[in-house]
Amino acid sequence: MKIFDPHVHMTSRTTDDYEAMAAGGIVAIVEPAFWLGQPRTMAGSFVDYFNSLIGWERFRASQFGIRHFCTIGLNPKEANNARLAAEVLALLPRYLNKEGVVAIGEIGFDDQTDAEEATFTKQLELAREFNLPVLIHTPHRDKKRGTERSIEVVRKVGFPEERVLVDHNNEETLPIVLASRCWAGHTIYPNTKMDERRMAVLVKKYGADRIIVNSAADWGISDPLKVVKAIAVMREEGIPDATIEQIVWNNPVAFFSQSGRLDVADVEARPAIDRTRKFETNSVLRGEQAR
Amino acid sequence: MSDTKTRFERLVALCAGTDAAAWLAATAGGLGRDGLERLCGAYTAAAVRVGRMPVAPTVAAHPDLAPASPAPTLERWTADDAARAVLLLSAAEAMSSDGFVDAATACYERGDSREQQSWLRALALLPDAGRFLGLAIDACRTNIVPLFEAIACENPYPARFFPERNFNQMVLKALFNSIALARIVGLPSRLNAELSRMAGDYAAERRAAGRTVPADIGMAMHQSTSLQS
Numbered sequence: 001m002k003i004f005d006p007h008v009h010m011t012s013r014t015t016d017d018y019e020a021m022a023a024g025g026i027v028a029i030v031e032p033a034f035w036l037g038q039p040r041t042m043a044g045s046f047v048d049y050f051n052s053l054i055g056w057e058r059f060r061a062s063q064f065g066i067r068h069f070c071t072i073g074l075n076p077k078e079a080n081n082a083r084l085a086a087e088v089l090a091l092l093p094r095y096l097n098k099e100g101v102v103a104i105g106e107i108g109f110d111d112q113t114d115a116e117e118a119t120f121t122k123q124l125e126l127a128r129e130f131n132l133p134v135l136i137h138t139p140h141r142d143k144k145r146g147t148e149r150s151i152e153v154v155r156k157v158g159f160p161e162e163r164v165l166v167d168h169n170n171e172e173t174l175p176i177v178l179a180s181r182c183w184a185g186h187t188i189y190p191n192t193k194m195d196e197r198r199m200a201v202l203v204k205k206y207g208a209d210r211i212i213v214n215s216a217a218d219w220g221i222s223d224p225l226k227v228v229k230a231i232a233v234m235r236e237e238g239i240p241d242a243t244i245e246q247i248v249w250n251n252p253v254a255f256f257s258q259s260g261r262l263d264v265a266d267v268e269a270r271p272a273i274d275r276t277r278k279f280e281t282n283s284v285l286r287g288e289q290a291r
Numbered sequence: 292m293s294d295t296k297t298r299f300e301r302l303v304a305l306c307a308g309t310d311a312a313a314w315l316a317a318t319a320g321g322l323g324r325d326g327l328e329r330l331c332g333a334y335t336a337a338a339v340r341v342g343r344m345p346v347a348p349t350v351a352a353h354p355d356l357a358p359a360s361p362a363p364t365l366e367r368w369t370a371d372d373a374a375r376a377v378l379l380l381s382a383a384e385a386m387s388s389d390g391f392v393d394a395a396t397a398c399y400e401r402g403d404s405r406e407q408q409s410w411l412r413a414l415a416l417l418p419d420a421g422r423f424l425g426l427a428i429d430a431c432r433t434n435i436v437p438l439f440e441a442i443a444c445e446n447p448y449p450a451r452f453f454p455e456r457n458f459n460q461m462v463l464k465a466l467f468n469s470i471a472l473a474r475i476v477g478l479p480s481r482l483n484a485e486l487s488r489m490a491g492d493y494a495a496e497r498r499a500a501g502r503t504v505p506a507d508i509g510m511a512m513h514q515s516t517s518l519q520s
Contacts, residue, residue, distance in 0.1 A: 037434050041400055077432050110432070111460045141463040142489045143496060171499035172492075198500060220434070 001245055002268070005029045005227050006252040007135070007167060007185060007214035010068070011049075011057050015284065017217070017224045018064035024228035027270050028067040030256060031057060032106045032135050035075045037219050043087035046074075050091070054098045059279035065270050069262060071105035071135050072096060079119035080111065089122055096130040102259040103127075105135025106167070109146045112139065117153060124157040133163040133258045135185075138173060140192075147173040151180050163258055165212065168193055174202060178210065183255050187216040188226035196226070196233035203239055208246040212255065295358045295416050296380040299373045302356045303341055305349045306370040311341045315374050319381035327394040330382050334375055334398050334406055343369040361447045363412055364476075375406070376413035383418050392422060399426055408441035415448040428457050436468055443475060450477025459486040462511050466493060472510040479510075487512040 003026045010018070010031050021029075031053055040046060053070040061068035072095045074088045095101060104127045107120050127134045136154075139146040147166065154164055166177045167185035170193065177184040186202070187193045194202075199213060215226035223229070227248055234244050256262045275283065275290040283290075304312035318333045346368045350357050357365055365373075379398070383391050395417070399410045411430055414420055427449070430442045443449060443461050453461065458481050465472060472478060490511040494504045 039429065039432065080429065080432070111457070113456070141460060141467060142492065144492050145489070170496060172496050194500075 001025055001231060001241065001248065002027045003227055003231070003248045004252040004267075005214055005224070006165070006212055006256065007032055007187065007216045008224055009034060009216070009218035010061060010224075011052060012219040013217060013224055015060075015064065018061065018066060021224050021228075022065045022270075024225050026066060026227070028069065028253075028267050029061065030069045030071060030102060030135075030252070032071040032103075032137075033073050033075065034106050034137070034218070035077050039078060039081065040084070043084060043091060046088050046091060050095050054095070054100050056279055056282070058100050059277075060284055062271055063273060063275055063277070063284045065273045067267055067271055069100050069102045069256065071103040072098075072101050073104045073107045073123055073135075074119055075106050076108050076110035076116045076120065076137060076139075079116045080113055082115060085115065085119050089119065092123070092126060093130070096126065096132060099261070101132070102256040102261050103133045103135050103165070104130075105165075106137035107134060108136040108150050109139050110137075112142060112146055112149060117149075120150075120153055121157055124154065124159045127163075128157075128159060131260065133165065133255060134159070136164060136166045136182075138166060138168045143168075143170065144172045144176070147176050151176070151182065154180075154182070165255055167214070168216070170194055171198070171202070174206065178206060183210045183212055183251065185212045185214055187214055188223075188230050189216065190221055190223055190226075196230045197237075199230055200234045200237040200239060203234060203243065203247065204237065208243045208251070210251065211247050212251050213247055295362070296377055298356045298358060299377045299380075301353075302346055302349060302373045303370055303377065305353065305356075306344050306346055306373070307341045311370070311374070314340045315377055319377050322378070322382050322385045324386055324390060326382055326385060327390070327397055330378060330394045331398050331401055333378050334402065334409075337371045337374040337378065337409075338405065341370045341374040343371055345369055346373055358416060361415070361451070361476075363415055363447060364445045366445060368412060371405075372409045372412055375409040376416060379410070379413055379417060388419075395423065396426065404435050404438050408438055411438070411441040411448075412446065414442075415446060415451065420448065421452050424452050428453065431457070431461050431464060436470075439464065439468065440470060440474075444470065445474060445476060447476045449475070450481050455481075455483055455485065459483070459489055462486060463489055463493060466490070466505050466508060466511065469505065472505075472507045482511070482513055484513070 005026055008029050058068040079085045104123050107123045109116050136150050161181035164182040165185050166182045168187045169184050174184055213230050215224050217224035231244055257264055303315055322329055347366050350365050382394055433439050443465055490508050497504045
């Protein structure tokens with residue numbers, strides 16, 4: 001089964017991860033722009049980060065047969081630094097037209113402050129201007145209220161709900177998202193957020209319509225093979241392959257193809273690995289011979 | 292001369308010895324009006340010069356060395372924390388108000404995790420400490436648990452200065468990270484209806500996920516809010 005992991009922070013992961021992901025059936029991924037575990041102190045750090053998402057990381061993925069897309073945005077945590085937020089928002093338009101950028105994200109709420117709401121709103125307006133869908137991060141704390149507020153902001157701006165993916169859902173928030181026209185993402189984590197068994201229960205209860213799963217693997221305790229593992233558990237639980245395929249392939253492809261920058265036929269085929277290729281004279285080979 | 296500063300200078304001398312105390316006195320005395328770079332450099336060097344011996348045994352033997360209440364409790368402080376507090380208090384005396392804000396902010400923003408912990412622990416002792424509210428709130432966003440604990444636990448600053456929304460978020464993050472709520476100074480005086488609601492929602496979310504609910508979650512709720520189990 002072909003797999004599309006619509007949320008995985010590959011800049012934090014190793015080449016072993018890329019190899020295991022490709023072997024597990026992952027053909028395409030979206031890497032959302034987020035924070036780095038500690039606050040950045042200047043806008044220049046974002047320039048370099050965004051450049052790596054559309055540059056080196058995209059190339060690195062291709063060297064393991066994985067198609068890499070990304071989202072660009074100012075995350076809610078760092079939206080609280082007023083000076084930084086203004087500078088980063090000013091940078092965004094330049095990146096939103098780049099190849100490989102298929103949405104604005106991750107945006108939304110963290111502490112649910114006024115500064116976060118203002119930055120969230122501005123980026124929804126940018127998404128409309130650049131004709132991109134958006135990826136919404138829902139907060140760890142006060143999650144249910146944060147999810148409700150996120151959808152309220154989308155409605156206040158009048159942004160089309162079918163172009164919104166609300167991520168990191170759980171049992172409490174999924175009914176709220178499904179009651180809207182937004183798509184519902186689920187992050188399968190080893191200890192927090194959602195796990196494979198609970199996910200299977202939710203799929204049995206709600207079906208596959210607008211349901212998406214991801215690993216959100218990053219620099220914390222997480223696992224880039226969680227979508228692969230979720231498929232195995234869903235099968236064990238007797239969920240038909242057609243339903244699973246809709247969740248791990250058709251839905252994310254349908255959602256992100258709304259950007260107009262993800263060709264459905266194109267993304268079906270695993271990219272051929274050519275390790276003689278270089279990115280700005282750098283390769284992943286570190287002196288090895290290309291195979 | 293600030294009384295707290297004198298107590299901490301004696302504490303450093305008792306914990307870390309006379310060489311360390313002499314270094315601290317000379318460095319703190321030489322900060323001057325334009326001491327931003329000197330402050331940042333000395334702040335880092337304190338770990339090497341003064342060391343990281345826990346101060347608690349010395350404070351137990353000399354209770355008069357603890358700063359006057361309301362102040363952070365020193366249970367988890369090390370000698371470098373106390374030395375860094377002396378450096379900040381000396382800078383506040385030597386510099387203009389704006390100069391001090393710039394220097395103290397640089398000290399925090401350029402600091403490594405340990406330096407930032409020292410800074411947050413001493414925050415409530417600084418003159419006009421409310422002006423550093425933005426940095427204190429930002430510190431709560433960290434993923435580094437010891438850094439979060441430095442502002443959230445054994446520290447009177449949040450209860451005294453945080454707006455309700457930020458205080459509530461901090462309490463919820465403590466629950467999220469399995470940090471005992473008893474460590475949050477002044478929590479009983481800051482309970483509010485919104486925090487009760489947030490704690491209740493968190494308990495419901497944990498149950499829906501088949502997970503345990505923190506045993507002390509009731510400390511975040513008004514007594515009238517009963518926890519259904």
